[in-house]
Amino acid sequence: MSPTTDTPLLLSRLRSALPPEALLTDPAELAAHSRDSAPFSECGTPAVVAVPRTAEQVEHIMRTAYELGVPVVPQGARTGLAGAANAIDGCVVLSTAAMDEILSIDPANRLVRCQPGVTTRRLAQAVAEHGLTYPPDPASWERCTIGGNIATGAGGICCVKYGVTADYVLGLDLVLPDGRRMRTGRDTAKGVAGYDLTRLIVGSEGTLAVVVGATLALRPARPPALSLLAQFPSLTAAGDAVAAITAAGHTPSALELLDRATTEAIVELGHPLLRPGSAATLIVESDSADPAPDLAAMAVLCRKAGAHEVATSATSKEAYEIIEARRLVSPAIGRYMASRGGGLTAFIEDVAVPRTALPELIGQIEVIAERYGLKIFTLGHAGDGNLHPTVVFDESDADEFRRAQEAYDAIMAAGLELGGTTTGEHGIGTLKREWLERELGPVSLELQRGLKRLFDPKNLLNPGKVVTA
Structure with a gap:
């Protein structure tokens, strides 16, 4: 624990305006809230976990911590994959999980107001009752929270057509590091008054302010979908199919790519439509x-690009069966890990490149896997160039752990060399700070550090994440 934190004084001050159940000090609770889901990222032990239920309680926590000089680390569901929610020694972990109210749904204006602890799944289900949809769909949507989605700028499978979290955040209710409250954005469909502070906060990973409320845009419910699955003898052929689909003006609601290792893992799991021996699969x-007819036209383009297996759905049941191949990625990787004896870590990485560079990046990842003697399963959102290489390794094996770290760095370098970015939707956290500096350059980095100092002059809110002060 940090020697600068006077824990008894901190707890006494916090208890003056918080109920006993809002403060967790049991060692098991502190350990459970020490980190998110990212490996390779350091974490510390918090002095206390604060679980407020109201914005006023958050204000009190922030004012108290600011006056005492205690760092505060905001957390949602801890499903993040970049170390952005990792505790530091002696900090206050501020969990917004209990702030889980959907405040209002406005069908006429197609917007919803909610607290940050609402899960993405629950929000989607609530607005669906009004014939509306909230499109962002991160893979962890059953558990992840709206506050966490906003903090990381989360995406999902349907981003290719519907966009990412930032495209749906109209306004935010915030508490600043010193405890002051403010609101950004608006409820109107249009509005350009002042600097866009809402967009600045989205993706800032809890380093500038704590989100205590959000106003989100909604869309009409999505119509029933149909799907196709195409398998290719080479990555180049799959890339040509993606390029042809885009060039022809199609707007698929999902365009997912699985590499050879991932395809084979799902084949071994027994999916009825996937055939062995393919270098790549498009869903x-x-x-x-x-x-x-839209799918039929895209199926023709896949065959022209060289697909040797194409299956299209005619019913919603068949469509579900095809999409199920994408949902089986995690179970398939889990089965592979179990075959190695268990105790392994599967680290889901996040890198994005221009769509045309996708096959080349996947090819380089396959070379990297061979070079470092690792199993890497690569899947991704082909429609927007965002790949998720999943590196499987044994953390207890020092040599394998080292090789996994080096492979991770090699993947980041390959993405940047191809004109890409080190993160498409998972964020920077602690995991990618050095890579962010390489990506941004000195001028942009200094401006970003200046923004951090403006919002947080004492560097107390999630310090050490994204950019160093």
């Missing part, structure tokens, strides 16, 4: 007004 979904 395409269309929810257009008339998806059948």
